Amino acid sequence: MNPHDEHIYLTGGRVAPVRFPGLPLQRLGERISSAAVDIDRPAPGEELNRGAETAPRPAATVIVLRGGAERLEVLLVKRNPQARFMGGAWVFPGGAVDRREGRGEPALHAAAVRELREEAGIALRSADELIPFSRWITPAEVKTRFDTVFYLASLPPGATEQVDGREVVDARWYRPREALEAASEGELLLVFPTIKHLEQLSGFRSAVELIEHARGREVRPVRPRVLVSGETARIVLPGEHGYED
Numbered sequence: 001m002n003p004h005d006e007h008i009y010l011t012g013g014r015v016a017p018v019r020f021p022g023l024p025l026q027r028l029g030e031r032i033s034s035a036a037v038d039i040d041r042p043a044p045g046e047e048l049n050r051g052a053e054t055a056p057r058p059a060a061t062v063i064v065l066r067g068g069a070e071r072l073e074v075l076l077v078k079r080n081p082q083a084r085f086m087g088g089a090w091v092f093p094g095g096a097v098d099r100r101e102g103r104g105e106p107a108l109h110a111a112a113v114r115e116l117r118e119e120a121g122i123a124l125r126s127a128d129e130l131i132p133f134s135r136w137i138t139p140a141e142v143k144t145r146f147d148t149v150f151y152l153a154s155l156p157p158g159a160t161e162q163v164d165g166r167e168v169v170d171a172r173w174y175r176p177r178e179a180l181e182a183a184s185e186g187e188l189l190l191v192f193p194t195i196k197h198l199e200q201l202s203g204f205r206s207a208v209e210l211i212e213h214a215r216g217r218e219v220r221p222v223r224p225r226v227l228v229s230g231e232t233a234r235i236v237l238p239g240e241h242g243y244e245d
Helices: 104-120 176-184 192-201 207-214
Strands: 037-039 057-066 073-079 094-096 131-137 146-154 168-174 225-229 232-236
Touching: 057 104, 057 207, 073 104, 073 176, 073 192, 094 104, 094 146, 104 146, 104 168, 131 192, 131 207, 146 207, 168 176, 176 192
Parallel strands: 057 146
Antiparallel strands: 037 232, 057 073, 057 094, 073 168, 131 146, 225 232
16 A cells, blocks of 8 residues: 555644644635645655655545535545554545556546555445546655645445554544544644645535536646745745745
């Protein structure tokens, strides 16, 4: 299995569950806006890059949905606290593309289906069930980089989550806003991309509404930057102060 390396560049600090101010909710296709985030010195594997820019590896993440037309719940899985990358963090299932899976969209689909099965025990009937939702590219200022496509997928009928107890040790369903509240209370450790996606998802009333909104929409890459000042690294998104400097 591949660890959730695609998320390591935006942990919001690893010393405690991250807390972010309430921000305007944005929907797919709109400019993502958030307050810049300060992070502590990164843990091993999350170091900033002082040399030549590295090329990002392709990766895929699956946001599993349930609730139909009545509500919206998403599946979060807990990384093994002993893991080198993202230990103890609650994330969406996903990981890097295996070289044997090839290139391009077919490879991303294969990785998404494989990681969802390995990490959450959920088998999709086909890659056609994957709906592109967003694309995040690790900042050039970070050593380990990933170009990650986030997909939406409805929970297949009769399917239930089942963790392997090794890479992933727990799995829970949350309404997006409830997951954010749990993080603010110190109950969950969430990383920055997960937080930003949960904020977006909070703007939808049901799984059906979200899927209808996402189908056929253009997915544009989000390219966060890391601005370093002394011992502090500040994460900024497109449109925020300092991004174009």
